Amino acid sequence: MKIRELQEEIIKLKKEKDICILAHLYQAREITEVADFTGDSFGLSVQASKAPQKTVIMCGVRFMAETVKILSPEKTVYLANPLAGCPMADQMDRELISSVKEKYPDYTVVCYINTTAELKTICDVCVTSSSAVKIINKLENNNILFIPDKNLGAYIAEQIPDKNIKLLQGGCPTHVRAGKRDVERVRAEHPNALLLVHPECLPEVVKAADFVGSTSAIIDYAKNSDKKEFIIGTELAILEHLQYDCPEKQFYPLSKDFVCHNMKITTLTDLYNCIKGISGEEIVLDQDTMNKARLCIDRMISLG
Ligand code: 13P
Ligand code: SF4
Numbered sequence: 001m002k003i004r005e006l007q008e009e010i011i012k013l014k015k016e017k018d019i020c021i022l023a024h025l026y027q028a029r030e031i032t033e034v035a036d037f038t039g040d041s042f043g044l045s046v047q048a049s050k051a052p053q054k055t056v057i058m059c060g061v062r063f064m065a066e067t068v069k070i071l072s073p074e075k076t077v078y079l080a081n082p083l084a085g086c087p088m089a090d091q092m093d094r095e096l097i098s099s100v101k102e103k104y105p106d107y108t109v110v111c112y113i114n115t116t117a118e119l120k121t122i123c124d125v126c127v128t129s130s131s132a133v134k135i136i137n138k139l140e141n142n143n144i145l146f147i148p149d150k151n152l153g154a155y156i157a158e159q160i161p162d163k164n165i166k167l168l169q170g171g172c173p174t175h176v177r178a179g180k181r182d183v184e185r186v187r188a189e190h191p192n193a194l195l196l197v198h199p200e201c202l203p204e205v206v207k208a209a210d211f212v213g214s215t216s217a218i219i220d221y222a223k224n225s226d227k228k229e230f231i232i233g234t235e236l237a238i239l240e241h242l243q244y245d246c247p248e249k250q251f252y253p254l255s256k257d258f259v260c261h262n263m264k265i266t267t268l269t270d271l272y273n274c275i276k277g278i279s280g281e282e283i284v285l286d287q288d289t290m291n292k293a294r295l296c297i298d299r300m301i302s303l304g
Helices: 003-016 041-050 062-071 094-103 132-138 150-159 180-189 203-208 215-224 236-245 268-276 287-303
Strands: 019-024 037-039 055-059 076-079 108-112 125-127 143-147 164-167 194-197 229-233 250-253
Touching (some): 003 019, 125 132, 132 150, 132 287, 143 150, 150 164, 180 194, 180 250, 194 203, 215 229, 215 236
Parallel strands (some): 019 037, 055 076, 108 125, 194 229, 229 250
């Protein structure tokens, strides 16, 4: 089948079966085009909880599908391709963090949304890249253990110097692929361009940026800016979406290596097969995990 035919089939089937399709912004264009909602990791779960459909398919990575399930336990949630994990979310498990917590009993444990549902059950509050600074600022405790991303953690620590933020050795294997030399090279090639980066990038990249934000914040910034040229410091899909959305502007990658293979493993055919019921994985979490992880996410919602 051709891409257009497959897309038409997916649109027909999702209407017939009353299914809501979510696509993270790192997904390929042919997938975002047939999605009911596109957005950043947290935005998608909020959209899913408001959607009338009882079945949701997530085109993204596992922790995103888990977050959707936790916020909408009554819905049936599928991950379109079960192999799509987030290596950063899988870096730290419950056992490791339980032992770290014993060493730092008077610390509030703040986890990035890029964590497993199981790990969220032992964390105090969850944050996203766009809400982290605001939420941590509001916490009474000055001692914060932030997991798993040490680069996002370093960015937060820089913004809130009066908090004592303890970090562990976690991070996104995609966003660390560009450094200061890439910034210098691309800035020299495009002196009029603004540098927009995700806070999962290395601190030397984040410090050099004109704007730091989540995937959807980067897109909004570029769309609303009067400027005409931008260097994009996150997964290449964001650059591609911006090229389609703002054809009058120029977008350049900070690094050609900003490709998340886990995000890219989901294909349009996977989505088609998942809708047809022949592939994909239903997300099943036990009630205790859902209740405890929900507390961690609910604190984020009330503080954010
Ligand atoms: P956003 O929450 O900004 O969409 O980020 C998710 C992610 O995995 C970034 O690498
Ligand atoms: Fe995980 Fe990094 Fe991929 Fe985002 S880009 S899903 S943090 S591995």
